[in-house]
Amino acid sequence: GEYIFNNSTHLTVVDLCSATTRIGWRAFTAVDTVICRATTPPTISNQAFISAPLSIKVPASSVEAYKTASNWSTYASIITAIDE
Numbered sequence: 001g002e003y004i005f006n007n008s009t010h011l012t013v014v015d016l017c018s019a020t021t022r023i024g025w026r027a028f029t030a031v032d033t034v035i036c037r038a039t040t041p042p043t044i045s046n047q048a049f050i051s052a053p054l055s056i057k058v059p060a061s062s063v064e065a066y067k068t069a070s071n072w073s074t075y076a077s078i079i080t081a082i083d084e
Contacts, residue, residue: 016042023048033057035082041069057082 011031016023018037025045028034034049035057036042052075058066060081067076 026050028053036066037082038062041066041072044069044071046071046074052078054078055080 011028013033013035014028014031015035016037018039020036020038020042022042023044025047027045027048028050030051031049032054034053034055037059039059039062041058041062048071056066056072056075056079058079058081063079063081066072066079072079
């Protein structure tokens with residue numbers, strides 16, 4: 001939802017399950033790594049991250065889908081496959 005972890009400044013990794021369908025507006029204040037296990041890129045607000053994460057990891061089969069998805073494309077340079 002919106003503002004879900006907005007003031008959590010000590011998060012380093014957020015691991016979102018494969019059932020994630022939406023990340024709300026300003027959901028995260030600061031996070032180093034976002035792992036999103038959904039194969040279909042969730043709907044994401046254009047301001048889901050107040051400070052851009054250092055990396056976003058997604059399923060290998062979905063990397064290109066995330067890189068071109070609406071609002072995810074802003075982070076294309078830091079989207080890579082989940083290390084498994």
